Amino acid sequence: MKMSSTAAVALAIGLVLGAFSGHCSSALEVGFYRGKCGRAIDVEEIVARVVKEKFFKNRTIVAALIRMQFHDCFVNGCDASILLDGSSTEKTAPPNLSVRGYDVIDAAKTAVESECRGVVSCADIIAIATREAVFWGGGGRYEVQTGRRDGFVSQASDVDLPNPSMSVSDSVAAFARKGLNASDMVHLLGGHTVGVAHCNLFQDRLYNFKSTRKPDPDMESSLLERLRLICPENSEGTNATNLDQNPQSSFIVDNSFYKEVVAHRGVLQIDQELAGDPITQAMVKTLASDTNSFSTKFGQAMVKLGAVGVLTTEKQGEIRRSCRAINNLGGVLNFN
Ligand code: HEM
Ligand SMILES: *[C@@H]1O[C@H](CO)[C@@H](O)[C@H](O)[C@H]1NC(C)=O
Ligand SMILES: *[C@@H]1O[C@H](CO)[C@@H](O)[C@H](O)[C@H]1NC(C)=O
Ligand SMILES: *[C@@H]1O[C@H](CO)[C@@H](O)[C@H](O)[C@H]1NC(C)=O
Ligand SMILES: CC(=O)N[C@H]1CO[C@H](CO)[C@@H](O)[C@@H]1O
Numbered sequence: 001m002k003m004s005s006t007a008a009v010a011l012a013i014g015l016v017l018g019a020f021s022g023h024c025s026s027a028l029e030v031g032f033y034r035g036k037c038g039r040a041i042d043v044e045e046i047v048a049r050v051v052k053e054k055f056f057k058n059r060t061i062v063a064a065l066i067r068m069q070f071h072d073c074f075v076n077g078c079d080a081s082i083l084l085d086g087s088s089t090e091k092t093a094p095p096n097l098s099v100r101g102y103d104v105i106d107a108a109k110t111a112v113e114s115e116c117r118g119v120v121s122c123a124d125i126i127a128i129a130t131r132e133a134v135f136w137g138g139g140g141r142y143e144v145q146t147g148r149r150d151g152f153v154s155q156a157s158d159v160d161l162p163n164p165s166m167s168v169s170d171s172v173a174a175f176a177r178k179g180l181n182a183s184d185m186v187h188l189l190g191g192h193t194v195g196v197a198h199c200n201l202f203q204d205r206l207y208n209f210k211s212t213r214k215p216d217p218d219m220e221s222s223l224l225e226r227l228r229l230i231c232p233e234n235s236e237g238t239n240a241t242n243l244d245q246n247p248q249s250s251f252i253v254d255n256s257f258y259k260e261v262v263a264h265r266g267v268l269q270i271d272q273e274l275a276g277d278p279i280t281q282a283m284v285k286t287l288a289s290d291t292n293s294f295s296t297k298f299g300q301a302m303v304k305l306g307a308v309g310v311l312t313t314e315k316q317g318e319i320r321r322s323c324r325a326i327n328n329l330g331g332v333l334n335f336n
Pocket of ligand 3: 181182183184304
């Protein structure tokens with residue numbers, strides 16, 4: 001076979017680039033920690049044990065971890081910046097409101113460090129722990145990618161999460177800025193099949209929707225009645241209710257969320273609009289009627305979310321000793 005000289009040059013460049021990127025190991029992969037802590041130690045298994053134990057004490061950690069991964073990845077990439085303590089870090093920004101599960105990550109990190117010091121990032125622990133939580137929540141098992149490093153930056157002022165009264169098209173645009181398309185968004189919002197929302201985040205829909213002094217006409221009447229009891233008018237809105245209003249399924253990671261919104265039983269405005277907006281309506285209907293495909297699609301979307309803005313080189317990020325602090329700011333001291 002004779003090759004043109006341009007093709008030969010292109011091939012040579014390709015080989016050099018290939019070797020170079022291999023050397024930097026700049027991509028996530030399934031099983032990144034295999035062999036990195038000695039042959040006998042399975043990092044994912046250590047995290048899995050901790051999550052399982054926590055789950056059997058309190059199954060609300062499923063929702064807590066799913067939301068934590070979303071908030072971490074959406075702000076500044078999946079770099080565990082949401083875990084950093086401090087007076088103006090991401091976790092202090094208003095939309096964090098009740099992100100939970102920090103204790104699960106701390107426990108998993110402690111367990112991992114005791115068997116394999118200084119190797120496993122907090123960002124990867126979030127991803128592995130969330131995968132385990134989805135599994136115990138009934139959402140099936142997806143292969144989780146690892147190889148992230150932990151970031152150095154966490155600022156409340158960077159937090160630009162979508163809010164629940166955003167339109168579907170603005171929300172699609174917000175996801176697109178993170179490299180996630182409309183179908184990823186629809187699948188990820190299926191995360192609202194577990195967990196709770198506090199009244200102050202949807203109370204307008206019950207009493208004064210879009211300043212009409214009327215409830216949202218798109219909310220089914222028995223749900224409206226029920227939510228008005230939980231969230232009295234002019235109350236502070238600190239009560240909470242399940243995002244998935246099917247009582248048989250409120251804690252289960254399944255397609256029930258889509259069935260509920262199709263039946264006008266969505267709690268958040270964005271959830272309800274997903275069922276009616278021409279951009280997302282057909283996808284929502286399909287997911288609502290297909291009991292089996294959701295877990296696969298949700299897993300794939302979580303993997304894609306888990307790759308947003310990741311740090312993979314030594315220069316970009318570190319392996320934190322304590323997930324709550326950057327190493328050179330006392331992480332090592334705190335941990336020892
Ligand atoms: C347009 C995008 C989104 C908006 C506007 C939104 C909004 C919200 C709001 C307002 C709450 C209630 C918070 C509270 O009252 O404490 C919530 C909870 C939750 N969200 Fe989202 N969310 C979005 C996307 C996502 C995505 C992509 C996921 C995961 C893949 C997710 C997972 C969750 C979970 C699991 C909860 C329950 C948390 C718990 O029970 O602790 N959300 N979301
Ligand atoms: C589980 O955790 C949630 C949220 O922190 C809390 O409200 C609930 O009471 C806990 N349930 C149990 C059984 O401990
Ligand atoms: C969105 O991205 C997914 C996964 O990367 C891909 O399979 C799908 O075709 C894309 N959908 C659209 C509507 O672009
Ligand atoms: C919280 O919800 C309960 C019903 O579940 C209701 O009786 C109570 O008034 C609500 N409290 C506040 C402060 O909204
Ligand atoms: C865990 C945590 O830091 N939560 C913060 C979330 O944001 C609110 C409002 O800004 C703070 O009061 C919480 O402390």
